[in-house]
Amino acid sequence: MDIQHYPSDLKVLLNGMFHELDNIGRSTAGVYRYYNDKVSYYLKIQPTFNELEKEHEIMEWLQHKLPVPRKIYFKSYDGFDYLLMTKIEGEMLCSDYFLNNPEEAVRLLADGIKMLQSISIEDCPFDNSLETKLKEALYNMENNLVDMSDWEENNRFDTPIELLEYLRNNKPKESTPAFTHGDYCLPNIFSKDNKISGFIDLGRSGIADIYQDIALCVRSLKHNFGTDDYIDLFFKHLGIQPNWEKIEYYILLDELF
Template sequence: MEKKRIAFNAGALPLGIRSLFQGADVYDSSCSELARTLFVDGPKRCYVKIGTKSALESEAIMGSFLHRHRLSPEPFAYETDDDHDYLVTEAIDGEDGTDPAFLEQPAKLAFAFGEHLRMLHTLPLEGCPYPNRTNELLVEHRSSKIYSPATDPVVMHGDYCLPNIILIEFAFRAFIDVGHGGVGDRHYDLTWGLWSLQHNLKSDAFGDHFLNGYGRTYFDDFNLRYFRNLIR
């Protein structure tokens, strides 16, 4: 996760969040045009994400659920004003899956990427928000194709890609950017995991490592092909 030190005026932020910037070094670590992400290296090390109004609510809710299972950073605060959402989460040790140290060992990375997704998919569904997430995401993708609901729904990430998992020496630390998560079809996450490996590694040679790490008995080849075609 790249971090660029910046001068930042926190005067326009909500008062409770503004105080986090006092005496802190601030780094821009944004990786999306949809939100700005700041790493605040101060007395309380944290990330502050700034998005359009209502854009970060689901991430705060899903992040709280996953944090209770020790799978995501703790959301410290979520605030909104007339124009923006603000989400503050704890800063945890580790690097995301696109760190060069991981990309230099692509087979090992892909296998671990699959293992960690399987761990997420074993969570109990009880208490998980957003019970119809797959259909909601397909609407966002403007897919006009027919989707049949999963017969074995799981807790899904919803945007499973290498930048959205934090690792230390390939061991799992946390899932981040979980605002598209909820209860849904495992093959949706598997499809985007395969896409991310091809995109970030510039090769389609490591998909089998990913699926082997996940466990081939836990998914259906037909359903995986179906989803890869569905969200194309």
């Protein structure tokens, strides 16, 4: 989107900065990097339907709890949401370095999940339980927000409604609730100095079964490394045995997002 269409106060904030399109990851938002010799910001622009509004609220709640971006600016304007935030230091876990060092990436991915799960959910206002997720999935389906061209090759369902009915009728028992990222894949996790340095794309974060993140991480490992070889190592670092029923369920659920 051309800067001339931005809200006037946002144009003032970005005046004189260089910019470039950021096309890494699977975000449905337009993402732009704005920078000069002093600072670097990221701007997400998305048609207004609450996800960016929720993302900036989650980021604010997570300040001093997790390494996440800091909101600089948020506004809904002329049918679009605009979220400007600080840059996370480090490299994405899908960078060339980590793709060439998969065992290090797997350890860090497990560390990131443990960091998320360490957050107290006692006062967390963000509910991502299956009941909530299935309602959001229905909204996405009814508003033509489901992209079937992006479905997994082994998805056995012909239509979103057929998949949604299966998910409604085959809900696994939710156990071990924790704070979850909601879209836990390699492009959304950063590392610096051999440890997790930050998390981005937080609009789907909230309280859910731990397998919300574990399942999407398993999928991301397969996609990024082109093999299942590192799945056992991932679960070894987590210190748990995989529940494949839940992994399949949460991967299918994500097809509607």
